[in-house]
Amino acid sequence: MNSNIILIGMPASGKSTCGVLAAKALLKNFFDTDLLIQNLEHKRLQEIIDEKGNSYFEAAEEKAILSLDIQGTVIATGGSVVYSEKAMRHLKKLGKIIYLHLDYETMVKRLSDITTRGVVLKSGSTLLDMYKERLPLYEKYADVTVKCDCLSVEDTISEIVLSANKI
Numbered sequence: 001m002n003s004n005i006i007l008i009g010m011p012a013s014g015k016s017t018c019g020v021l022a023a024k025a026l027l028k029n030f031f032d033t034d035l036l037i038q039n040l041e042h043k044r045l046q047e048i049i050d051e052k053g054n055s056y057f058e059a060a061e062e063k064a065i066l067s068l069d070i071q072g073t074v075i076a077t078g079g080s081v082v083y084s085e086k087a088m089r090h091l092k093k094l095g096k097i098i099y100l101h102l103d104y105e106t107m108v109k110r111l112s113d114i115t116t117r118g119v120v121l122k123s124g125s126t127l128l129d130m131y132k133e134r135l136p137l138y139e140k141y142a143d144v145t146v147k148c149d150c151l152s153v154e155d156t157i158s159e160i161v162l163s164a165n166k167i
Contacts, residue, residue: 004095012110099142
């Protein structure tokens with residue numbers, strides 16, 4: 001009961017949406033690190049990126065992750081968390097990491113609000129560049145991978161719960 005389940009994955013993979021419902025099913029608390037960053041910075045994620053840049057945002061995200069000291073929680077992370085080795089080492093110590101995998105095409109279909117969502121895109125990079133850069137990082141840190149492309153929200157939640165109970 002005290003162990004954490006950490007969700008990582010591309011933008012729009014369902015980390016927050018499915019995470020809160022999986023937490024209810026697993027009798028755990030829910031915590032969204034994007035909300036922590038917003039509370040610490042007093043700005044929306046996209047405002048932080050627009051006003052202070054990607055490097056500042058990534059440092060703020062790392063600081064927020066390193067401040068976590070919680071148990072018995074499903075933790076939804078931001079998609080860019082995998083850029084910080086320190087943050088990922090800390091998350092590994094906190095619990096088991098479930099990677100919510102999406103194919104590129106599915107991610108693009110789901111991402112209707114890219115300009116307001118708070119997605120870290122390096123200058124001159126495309127969504128495909130970001131996808132190719134992050135994919136091996138998600139795979140590196142995952143304890144379990146859930147392929148979400150053909151899954152409904154309910155099915156994704158079921159897979160998270162099944163995976164959490166196995167690890």
